Amino acid sequence: MYQTTYHRASSVDDAAALFAKGEEAKYLAGGHTLIPVMKQRLASPSDVIDLTRIKELNGIEVSADAVTIRAATPHYDVSISNDVKNAIPALADLASLIGDPAVRHRGTIGGSLANNDPAADYPAAVLALGATIKTNKRAIGADDFFQGLFATALEDGEIITAISFPIPTKAGYAKFPHPASRFALTGVFVAKTKTGDVRAAATGASQNGVMRVGAIENALKSNWSASALDNITIPASGLISDIHGAPDYRAHLIKVMAQRAVTAAG
Incomplete structure (x- = not known):
């Protein structure tokens, strides 16, 4: 070094x-x-x-409409929070699936989002739930925050301070983990908002990082069930090809993980 x-x-x-x-x-x-x-x-x-010792960057707050997680809050704290489990169970479940115990005790939600690894778990939840990323300068909507592999809307020196997740009526997450790193070979988060909108986001699959999946969203809007996804087709174009899986394999995983996520959501 x-x-x-x-x-x-x-x-x-x-x-x-x-x-x-x-x-x-x-x-x-x-x-x-x-x-x-x-x-x-x-x-x-x-x-x-x-940034980890800054008190104002640690903690979880839950209101009637949102779960707010401050940026330096470790994954482990999110995974065991009864407040998160009651408000958005899928978010606590996602946090429990990140890495291993050492990673969950040290890794933070703010660090994960600022890095925006294409196989990270949290970006899928942020995008699918339509969360707001709050910084020391402004608030950024999820649809504007992620801008490609390891790229975000953050300006030089800007600090994520908190993430506010609107509480959905239903939400679920499922991933196919890499056996060594526990990163997502493909993971899908699905959510049904209180206004009836459906959002679905996949991580670990696209060459451009986390992405919305329109085919899943359209199918679930009319029928919130795993069977509603039986006949959808996920295009393989633009998906990652590496030693772990070809694009068509990841396209298949998106569909399967989405069905598991819907089942988990109930």
Whole structure:
């Protein structure tokens, strides 16, 4: 690793000020992406600014209409939260499926979204639930936030502070995990909103990262059941092809995971 200066920020404003002073500063959340790439000398930040000890970035709040998870909240806390389980059970279930215990205790929702790995779990929930990503500068809707592989609408130095998830009437998540990393080879989150709209998002499948799946949404709007998806066709074009699966295999997984997610949602 190259030489870097570590900072433990005391507040969001403090973190932003430290970032502005650094020549090539990086924020540190769970560290599951930044630390490995630093070890491989693929990144050499002048300053590493730790966000995890900032009190205002930790915690979960639930109202009648939304679940708000602050950005530095670990996956484990989301997975065991009774408030989340009561409001959006699928969100707690998703958090319990991320990585392994070590990852769940250190990884954060804000770090996951800022990194926007194409096989990460949280982006599917954020997109399918139509969540709002709140930062130290503004609020960004889910449909505008994700902009391709490892790309988001975040500006340089902008900090995610919280994510607000509207509470749906039904929601479910299912994924086919990579046996080693537990990332999603393909995962699908489905949600039925209180206004009757249906949203479905797939992760781990598209070359452009997390994506809405219109065929699933259209089928479920008229019939919320796993059988409603029996005859849909998911196009393989634009899907990932690698040693783990061809595009048509991932297209098949999108359909199967969607059916399992609907079943889980009830």
